[in-house]
Amino acid sequence: MGITYSNKELSTDSIVCGGSFKIKLSLTAEPDIADNPTDIVLILDRSRSMTGNPLKNLKTGAKTFIDIIDEATDSAKDGHIGGGSHIGIVSFSDTATQDTQLITSVADLKAAVDSLTANGRTNHRDAFEKALALFDPQSANAKVMVMFTDGNTTAGGDPEPIAAAAKAQGVTIYVIGLVGSDGIDIDALNSWASSPPSSYVAITPDEEELEKLFEDLAQNISKPGATDIVLRDMVSPCFRITAVHLPTKGTAALVDQNTVEWKIDSLGVSGSEGAELEFDVLHLGQCSGDIEVNDDIDYSDAEGNSADFPSPVINVDCGTVVTPEECPEPVDIELEGCDDFIEFDAGDVELSSQGRILLLDATLKNVCPHRRVAFAAIVTEVDSHGIEHKRGVKTMTIPAHTSASCRDVLVRCIKFVLSEDENTPAADSICGRRKFKARFIAHYIDSDFDCCPIL
Secondary structure: OEEEEEEEEEOOOEEEOOOEEEEEEEEEEEOOOOOOOEEEEEEEEOOHHHOOHHHHHHHHHHHHHHHHHHHHHHOOOOOEOOOOOEEEEEEEOOOEEEOOOOEOEHHHHHHHHHOOOOOOOOOHHHHHHHHHHHOOOOOOOEEEEEEEEOOOOOOOOOOHHHHHHHHHOOEEEEEEEEOOOOOOOHHHHHHHOOOOHHHOEEEEOOHHHHHHHHHHHHHHHOOOOEEEEEEEEEEOOOEEEEEEOOOOOOEEEEEEOOEEEEEEEEEOOOOOEEEEEEEEEEEOOOOOEEEEOEEEEEEEOOOOOOOOOOOOEEEEEOOEEEOOOOOOOOOOOOOOOOOOOOOOOOOOOOOOOOEEEEEEEEEEEEEOOOOOEEEEEEEEEEOOOOOEEEEEEEEEEEOOOOOOOOEEEEEEEEEEEEEOOOOOOOOOOOOOOOEEEEEEEEEEOOOOOOOOOOO
8 A cells, every 4th residue: 555644743833933843754554455455434524514515525535536446456447446355435424324335336436425415413423333334354354444524523422432443453544634614623533543643644624635635545555565765854944953753663863953864664564554753843043934844855665655745834933033234235246157267346345354253143022012222232252361351342223113012022143243363362373262251231212201391
């Protein structure tokens, strides 16, 4: 079956500036259905909230799933599920119905799907009971349930014990969730699915994605298990990987501060198998707002399977960000392809110094709206005797923000140019170690004070 599921998720959807979060990578693989006969039950939600386009897209997705399994089992799209495999259909609303038994006729399966109409509430417990009853306990076939639902349980009892009993009997459970009008209980879906849940649960808020979810699952079920897996995940330069946890299978290590490599010798070769890797990520502070976490992610294995991962976005709240000093404007210079050198007159350039540049960031805490702040940064250099030497003072006005309440203001890129000369306390060479101290002074410029009126 190959890689049947791949996912990338974040431990949170928002952090403060300089905060951290976890990334979880998940993979699931299963043996080739052509060589490993499999009985699959599609459990399809036909409750009232599926009326209209959701049900239409569900039918298209389910029939696409059936076609892919048809071709995969005997290398021909001939209207017959081959290789000893079967598919059954169970649908549910107030109660569940076994719309077919475990059969091989593609026409009969599609007819059962096409006959579905939407009405009633959502009884997941009865759906699992009817689906479990379809399997022959004496059969050596692998057993798979694909549960689709668009809402919370609103009828019947607790489905979790039935799902647990099915898993105890060796049934692999996938769950596809559509966020419907009455919401969806993600924790419940995770408890029903096989473990780890991140490898067996897919959630979408868009019914137009249903066909693709069913198609991807069927495509991967039809491929062999995966060997010699190498997964490289590179995060955005706005972040840095600080720790890599032990994966549930295989080994993982940092390649550099932005890249982790995960290797697995084999996954899902003899049966359904999932694997997870978690690593910690730190925000570096140069980006804010909604940031796409992925920079690049690359998957390969010996069988040529593909694994598609989402590109999650995290919101980074750095408060109000002020950059009081702009960088110098660059001068454009062009060198033709065959030129060995170029002579260029840059005009008048003010010499700042020969030395190093110190960039400071500072966060002003709880600055109230509509009030400017007078802000000063003072830098001294400390020599080997602990004596401080003045190196510069910057004063600036931080503009007022217009947020509804007091908030932090990040002042970025306060630049000090530090010369290298005979008065540098610790400089035996131009690359000598130097120590500095920075002090900051801030107070409001604007206040509610008014002079007494002149009479």
